[in-house]
Amino acid sequence: MKVGLFIPCYIDQFYPQVGIATLELLEKLGCEAEYPPGQTCCGQPMANTGCERDAIATYHHFIDTFQAYDHIVTPSGSCTYHVRKHYDIIEQTEAVKKVRSGVLDLSEFLHDVLKVSSLDSRFPHRVGLHQSCHGLRGLRLGSGTERVVEPNSKLEALLRLVDGIELVELSRPDECCGFGGTFAINQPDISVKMGKSRIADHESKGVEVLTAGDMSCLMHLEGIIRRQKKNIRVKHIAEILNGAPL
Amino acid sequence: MSKDEIIAAIRKNKPAETALPSIPAFTYAQGELLPTFITMVEAGGGRVIEASSPDELPALASTLFPDAEIIASSLPEIKGNVRLSDIGQPQKLEPVDAAVIRGQLGVAENGAIWASEADCGHRVLPFITQHLAIVLAPEDLVCNMHEAYSRIQVNATGFGLFIAGPSKTADIEQSLVIGAQGARSLAVILLPRTD
Amino acid sequence: MKQHADKAADFLRNEARADWHDEALWFVRAKRDKATHGVPEWETLRELASGIKEHTLSNLDGYLEQFEANARQNGVYVHWASNAAEHNSIVHGILIAHEVKRLVKSKSMLTEECGLNEYLAEHGIEVVDTDLGERIIQLKGEPPSHIVMPAIHLKKEEVGELFHEKLQTEQGASDPKYLTEAARQHLRKKFLAAQAALTGVNFAIAQTGGVVVCTNEGNADMGVHLAPLQIHSMGIEKVIPRAEHLGVFTRLLARSATGQPITIYTSHYHRPKAGGEMHIVIVDNGRSAQLGRQGYRNALKCIRCGACMNTCPIYRRSGGHSYGYTIPGPIGSILTPGISLERYSNLPFASTLCGSCSDVCPVKINIHEQLYNWRQDIAKAGHLPVAKKQGMRWAGLVLARPKWYGAFGKLARWAIRRLPRFMLYNSLNLWGKGRDLPEPPEQSFKEWYHKNRIKK
Structure with a gap:
């Protein structure tokens, strides 16, 4: 299966290993993953700040870059949600419709399209799963604690395929980490405070590795972990599923 | 005229008409009604006493309210020492220690009991009394609020209410305190119908 | 004017207290979860509630007129107020006609919104709030910090001190039971002496012309049934x-508000008591304009349960007063821009758009989507700070151009790697306030891909 690989801007620049893990994982699972080199960003930073109009050129660039693919896979629930939900302000051409319906978060693609039922990877560590909000409540990658539905989580189901992994149960399984894009900069005090609360929850459960479907949450949490010299590592779910050693 | 302005603004601004959804029947097994009701009343801070005959009521009232000096009752079976029909000013009910009223219907899902103004004897009685007992027939239990509203007529009298326990508050540091402004305790007396 | 971010920073200065506030509200959220998960048809109920409200809003004029006609038939006086000032003068007029000097009030966010207490006080009428939480903040001279738990920001010791000063309770006493009892005794006297009672309205029934008020304390009924005159103030959106x-x-x-299966008292008022008088004041105060804002009108579905506040990770860590409006939290942040886009332009940004508010909302208001939309409208109207506006314009230019993007990324990575710490971490770097920057790699993914896949 041929897929277009979208590596979000901040992963491209700061966490190439997450992009590599995503690509390798897709290749291992028999996909022909292509990375169109002209790609940049989905445009969310501008739009979430209220400047959708400044994002329109980026939206068009994204569509042009990815319109050739039936599946566009990205290791980010947040970017997926943005394209799917908020690309409604540009003209809905066939290309736009195709891209919006073809874009998939990595976990979603593995779980729903490839229907992965086994993985050749081992990760013998205590892992805490952070449910990134846009994936959880935007894409419904899991049930969430608010709604009265059958509990489920695509990320958790995938992690359970990894040999030796020990998933911990958190006191607040799906509270926001406080990143929120430019919120992290506009409201730094509360953003950091929210991150500290999340880290404390993981820490109290003896988590060695904190994982999530969105590297942006992890970038924020890692920033706090490093500042406070905590003994917790962060890893994107792609890295764990791909069997990266700690 | 403000009314005309408001109505005109609404007409100008309201969205296109959408259909009113119909409420499906949400029910559960009838056999569970009584135990569920009892559990819910107790969870709300009330207690449930099962009686078998109206003759037991006066004795029950004295056991329930051993220290009550002033008892008001809207039931003929319990006399009390306040003639509710003589009360003009509601303030006169302030010294009431205990009141017994009739409930029309009980709701299993939340332990709430419907009583109209007529059942209360006086509108303020269930609130101003220090302690409250409601006599309810177990035959009058329903599953949930949908069923409750289909049975009662909310405007049969000028005032009616659901009571689901003693008055309570958690306004200070989320600490639950029973006995805020209304009755300090609620006893539900389940008395099967005799007719 | 201090922005939400500044007030949040102030609130967080006492971290232990912020944690306490967060826990207190999370406790309510947890109770809500337990209660809702006991109702298998919960999601269907939310859908129904949303649909009923939607239908009602689409025929709001008709239902209000039906409500008024039926209420009049019941012997109730019905008044209409276009705005807060008119509401206050109508209420004042009714009180004057009955020579009322002492009014008891049960919780009504609408009268808070209208500033009724201050208005009546200026006109020499004693207003006593009778919900315990409301009475606490009234005695303290503060606005409510939550719509269901108005005094949730106060510690019991602070309430104890306040009651010692105002109600002569024992010095140092802070047991909630003791303090509640003291308030009960104090408020009983006020109820007995009141000449009129005013309540808010949870629901107004068009078909029967009655209003429904929900309380746990029984304070609405103590007031209404003791005083000869009862007044109920309602927003136009309360009708069903x-x-x-x-x-x-x-x-x-x-269940949404406190995790209880129902409030202790659900009172249905249809006709005045024998010898009494009953008035209903129907208030617009910006609501009909809100009805006209297509993307935002369904905020009018709100039943004021407060669940969005309890779940909001920002509200819990910044407190209700940080929002600067009667209705704080997520719902307040989508209602306020309609009141003044400029004044409240910072509130839709007091969110990570995590979406929890929308998922707890019992009437399915798409709160986080409206927050996103308000941000767009605020930017369009020119109410964004200049730095933010310019920053986003530049980001938009860079991110639409792969070459600029590549060069800019390389520069940023170089800078973080090479620049001395004092140049990276200073007051200009808001990210660095409590967080380290990521350790930038030598090569981007794009560069790696080029070397490892394309060249191969």
């Missing part, structure tokens, strides 16, 4: 078509 719809709303309201 028929009594059967209360089945849906009463099942949702208390």
